[in-house]
Amino acid sequence: MLYRVGAFVISLVLIGLVVVLSGASPITVIGRMLSGAFGTADQIGRVVATLSPLLLCAAGLVYTFNAGLYNLGVEGQITFGAIAATLVLRLLHPEGASASLAPPPLTIALAIVAGGIGGVLWGLLAGALHVYGRISEIFAGLGLNFAATGIAIYLIFGPWKRPGVASLSGTQPFDESLWLGTFGQTEATPVALILGLIALAITIVVMRNTYFGLRLRAVGKNLRASYVLGVPARRQLLSAFFICGLFAGVAGALQVVGVFHRLIPNISSNLGFLGLLVVMLVNFDPRWILPVAFFFSALNIGSLQLPLSLGLESSLSGVIQGLLVLFALIGRGLAQRYGRKLEH
Template structure:
């Protein structure tokens, strides 16, 4: 009988190493149960699961425009999921990632508004993205400082700061940055087309944005696998006390993980402004930060799986957009599918660990 304080922290990657085969069986079972649960929900709402699947596929990959939209959704998802790898590895639930996207977007909009027509457009865009990164980083560091120095749970600090960031964006959209004429939920005045990041044809996908996201993802994979920093971060996440006794500066490492995650989320926010919406809107983050949290939980914090899983989740998000027209179903089915997969995966992980423990104790 003992208290297990580690369970509030995400289990590190090393928990995976033992009994891979058992865990795999349980995960397969979780997948089957998730599919069954989703099928029941679809049948309950009076539709055939197979038609829903084909409609989702058509919606995501039917036309070039739709596929481009999948890539446009993938970009911020990759950035946020990469950032969350750092905080999860350090044992932190950075629920503040949404707010970090928003503050990044606000900082970018601010720079774009201040510098447009004064310096060459490509420079404005570059400075805007850097400002977004800095803004997200500051917001991440604020949550980190509240956590490390204020001893406040990063979960509630992050959630609270999300709403503060959202309030700031709405205040700016309706107040100082409102459109000439009447302020509205449709956002600030769109920027001149010269300040838009290049797109593929008339679609929503921006190759530059996608490349930035992929570079960040590759950096993250390398840092986690091959660097001393990644190793020390894992040590802090697994056992902060032991890490401290071994002379690892845990305070600085925890703060750095908040800063990195915030910076990546800030880039995501910047790209939402310069590559996708071309203005600041109230729902600038489109809840993609929360979606990235689900992605990273589903893949057990393993950065190698980010790309396929984020691509799958983006496809679901975009594919579901045409459900209301095609089948008269609500597009929130995408969220139901994503949530169901993660929930059953978590429960299966628990069952598998429990089964392992019972077997060992026999």
């Protein structure tokens, strides 16, 4: 405990130092970022709109982390989910058509399902490369991230480009009937939030109360031992990729139907990487995901105030997030290493 608190305090001091070095007062920065995240209904809406896919990604990553896998491919799984969702939207509501072939709510639902399937495909691909090809899941995932982004760029530039335009700013926006409904005029969509919360709730139950969760942790703790004891390790690993891909793909679909209303090259908005940080910070324990993900979403949205009111670079918020996670990991490492020695 001492090490963790100490590490947290050091990270705060360092963050303060970075802020001071960039020419601002830490108190002002915190104040502005808070007011930038919660000052208006629009801002709260954006925080919630960011929180929803982040919850999905973080929940998915709990499975892979607990299985001892570092699923850096989560970004690609979001992107491929978004591509699959866009494909379904384009098939059911061809460009220029006045109405969808199916009722809009059904079209949106199918797009979200397609997003999940797309994410699963991309997740299983990374899983297969890892399990059967003996390729580190980190490199398989990173490679597949590039591939997914490449496919998105190709589609945006090629077959799905806006009429007469070849620009990386994205495809033609979908008809407003295919946008997910929002809370008032904000960008937060109840459907996305509910899906995020359901994914998280399921994850908490599965990890704590099921045999599946237990076996997953066993595989994560010691792959060989669990195999010897009769746990079907390969199946567990692939299941983890399956579930993480599913959640990330749904998150990608929600980015399309709920946030951007079109496919853009960076459709994942780096939320997958943010999810990795969240899950590492909570030590893979899903019960703490909601508050931490909420905090990171607020930091993400509030950081727009840095250039807006303080003339600071908004990537400073990335440094803040990074330092928090780095020191949380160092604190945990020290606690594991020296905490035990003290016990002895």
